[in-house]
Amino acid sequence: MAHDPSEYDIEHPPSADEWLAMDESERLALVTRAHARSRARVGSNAAAHAAFHVIVENRLAAGHTVVVNAYERFRASGVNRHNTVHALASVATQHVLAVLQEQPGFNQEEADRDYEALDPAAFAGNR
Numbered sequence: 001m002a003h004d005p006s007e008y009d010i011e012h013p014p015s016a017d018e019w020l021a022m023d024e025s026e027r028l029a030l031v032t033r034a035h036a037r038s039r040a041r042v043g044s045n046a047a048a049h050a051a052f053h054v055i056v057e058n059r060l061a062a063g064h065t066v067v068v069n070a071y072e073r074f075r076a077s078g079v080n081r082h083n084t085v086h087a088l089a090s091v092a093t094q095h096v097l098a099v100l101q102e103q104p105g106f107n108q109e110e111a112d113r114d115y116e117a118l119d120p121a122a123f124a125g126n127r
């Protein structure tokens, strides 16, 4: 069955190939609509929330090993997909903020260590 992009669902995302075939603005629009449809909480800035979803989905679709491993660890421990994406986004957020504030560049090794250290138990209340 052909994928209908207007029906993007955070719990049941398109395949990596379908995701990667879309351009960034399309991805942002889909994530924004999915949150609006489900009335999910997006904090004070819906655009920033969507942007961090897209960053995480891009990493997962690209098969970035530490991100995929952290993702699988969370899912195996029973955290739903949406909250798992938020947990992974918490690492991305922290490192992007560090770049904006002071650090000379995005430190991938440090980010990878944080993905590995991310603890599903800390997000257990969000299942």
Ligand SMILES: [Zn+2]
Pocket (backbone or CB within 6 Å): 035, 040, 041, 042, 049, 053, 082, 086
């Ligand atoms: Zn979200």
